[in-house]
Amino acid sequence: MLKDPLLKHQILETIIDSAYEWIVVVDHEGYVQYMNKTYCEFLGEDPTKVIGKHVTDVIENTRMDKAVLQGKVEIADLQFIRGNYMIANRIPILFEGKVIGAVGTVIFRDTEQWKKMNSHIKALLHELNFYKKEWDVVNGATYTLNDFAGNSEEVKRIKERVKNIASGDLSVLIRGESGTGKELLAHSIHQLSERSAKPFIKINCGAVPEHLFESELFGYSEGAFTGAKKGGKPGKFQLADGGTLFLDEIGDLPQNMQIKLLRVLQEKEIEPVGAIYSKKINVRVIAATNRPLEQLIKENKFREDLFYRINVLQIHVPPIRERKEDIWPLTERFIESICAETGKRIIKVDQDVKEAFLTYDWPGNVRELKNFVEAALQLTLSDQITLNAFPDFLSEKLQMDDSAKTLKEYVQETERKVILNHLKKMNGDVMAVADELGIGKTNLYEKIKKYKIKDCF
Numbered sequence: 001m002l003k004d005p006l007l008k009h010q011i012l013e014t015i016i017d018s019a020y021e022w023i024v025v026v027d028h029e030g031y032v033q034y035m036n037k038t039y040c041e042f043l044g045e046d047p048t049k050v051i052g053k054h055v056t057d058v059i060e061n062t063r064m065d066k067a068v069l070q071g072k073v074e075i076a077d078l079q080f081i082r083g084n085y086m087i088a089n090r091i092p093i094l095f096e097g098k099v100i101g102a103v104g105t106v107i108f109r110d111t112e113q114w115k116k117m118n119s120h121i122k123a124l125l126h127e128l129n130f131y132k133k134e135w136d137v138v139n140g141a142t143y144t145l146n147d148f149a150g151n152s153e154e155v156k157r158i159k160e161r162v163k164n165i166a167s168g169d170l171s172v173l174i175r176g177e178s179g180t181g182k183e184l185l186a187h188s189i190h191q192l193s194e195r196s197a198k199p200f201i202k203i204n205c206g207a208v209p210e211h212l213f214e215s216e217l218f219g220y221s222e223g224a225f226t227g228a229k230k231g232g233k234p235g236k237f238q239l240a241d242g243g244t245l246f247l248d249e250i251g252d253l254p255q256n257m258q259i260k261l262l263r264v265l266q267e268k269e270i271e272p273v274g275a276i277y278s279k280k281i282n283v284r285v286i287a288a289t290n291r292p293l294e295q296l297i298k299e300n301k302f303r304e305d306l307f308y309r310i311n312v313l314q315i316h317v318p319p320i321r322e323r324k325e326d327i328w329p330l331t332e333r334f335i336e337s338i339c340a341e342t343g344k345r346i347i348k349v350d351q352d353v354k355e356a357f358l359t360y361d362w363p364g365n366v367r368e369l370k371n372f373v374e375a376a377l378q379l380t381l382s383d384q385i386t387l388n389a390f391p392d393f394l395s396e397k398l399q400m401d402d403s404a405k406t407l408k409e410y411v412q413e414t415e416r417k418v419i420l421n422h423l424k425k426m427n428g429d430v431m432a433v434a435d436e437l438g439i440g441k442t443n444l445y446e447k448i449k450k451y452k453i454k455d456c457f
């Protein structure tokens with residue numbers, strides 16, 4: 001029996017320091033009371049100085065402080081530390097029925113071993129992604145209507161329209177600025193149609209060199225030209241047979257191709273380059289454009305007959321600056337999916353960021369918003385997104401005052417800010433805010449609706 005408490009302590013410490021896991025102990029307020037040597041080494045902390053620091057200042061993405069607050073055991077939680085996934089356990093310490101602290105352990109003390117396991121997992125994930133992409137190539141459509149996020153009336157209207165027009169073979173023209181989600185909607189229409197088990201094939205009319213267009217769309221037969229593949233090559237129309245062909249950026253289709261495309265849509269048959277036969281095809285066409293086709297028609301750059309052929313059903317997706325109430329639901333959706341992919345944990349987005357997102361005009365639309373959120377999550381080291389989390393050029397953009405604004409716009413912006421600040425201050429008490437601002441309750445409700453600030457306080 002060991003009697004000497006010092007010796008006991010020394011033995012225990014040696015056991016803990018050489019233990020397989022990294023170990024941290026915090027008190028009831030989340031201050032570090034103990035951290036074993038290997039964990040300190042990994043985090044680059046001095047074991048003598050780490051004691052007394054708040055755990056959130058020491059460990060990235062930690063939930064030890066929450067484990068103490070909630071008093072709940074968390075086992076095998078995926079935690080992202082220093083660019084790596086770790087498996088963390090958090091166990092509250094109870095004394096006389098009260099939580100007095102918590103013990104946290106992280107599996108994989110040996111970084112070499114961990115690295116091996118990590119690259120093994122990453123390789124598996126890569127493989128999984130590879131097969132997922134292969135499947136997507138065969139099937140083509142990766143998005144469904146559920147992926148189209150937003151709560152605005154416009155989004156609701158678009159979703160209803162997609163559901164109504166998905167079945168059937170009529171051509172669809174999706175219009176809207178770049179990055180508004182036109183391709184996502186094209187996928188959704190295909191997924192909801194009777195053609196969903198058949199391929200969804202996309203061609204970007206703005207990206208194919210003019211001389212390759214015909215063979216890209218209609219394929220070629222063997223010996224069609226020097227360098228032609230033995231046995232010929234199917235074009236996008238053949239690949240999409242039975243399914244859907246998505247003609248992205250149709251406004252950029254070269255003129256000589258416009259007439260050929262029109263013929264195919266009318267006759268429902270294609271003639272591969274160099275072939276002396278034509279082939280029946282069964283393809284539904286969905287086209288998208290961000291260009292003013294009517295104007296292009298006037299300028300003789302787009303054929304009117306082709307326009308009427310593709311414009312049987314139309315969907316218009318408004319830019320994000322015209323449906324600002326979608327910004328927050330979209331941001332939440334992106335944070336959620338990026339966190340699920342990377343193992344990061346984001347609990348809060350600063351009010352400053354929300355404000356800046358609402359004020360900014362988003363010329364690149366949802367794509368730009370998604371890129372902003374991705375960049376912020378990449379750079380943030382805590383579980384909170386602040387304006388500092390954005391790369392400099394992005395935060396400058398977000399905070400930039402738009403000098404092209406009219407006086408009316410400035411007035412409206414100020415009015416919006418004042419109302420929002422008061423609502424925040426008064427915890428959303430509309431009556432109290434109306435009183436303080438000296439306006440009627442109905443008037444205030446109208447302004448809340450007009451400025452779409454219902455979800456911002």
Ligand SMILES: Nc1ncnc2c1ncn2[C@@H]1O[C@H](COP(=O)(O)OP(=O)(O)OP(=O)(O)O)[C@@H](O)[C@H]1O
Nearest residue numbers: 147148149150177178179180181182183184366367
């Ligand atoms: N409502 C939405 N909900 C979720 N994600 C969206 C939404 N709208 C757009 N996105 C995302 O924004 C990005 C751009 O969307 P998409 O490629 O569909 O836009 P687009 O209008 O086809 O752009 P372009 O005209 O430049 O081809 C994609 O990553 C897409 O997933």
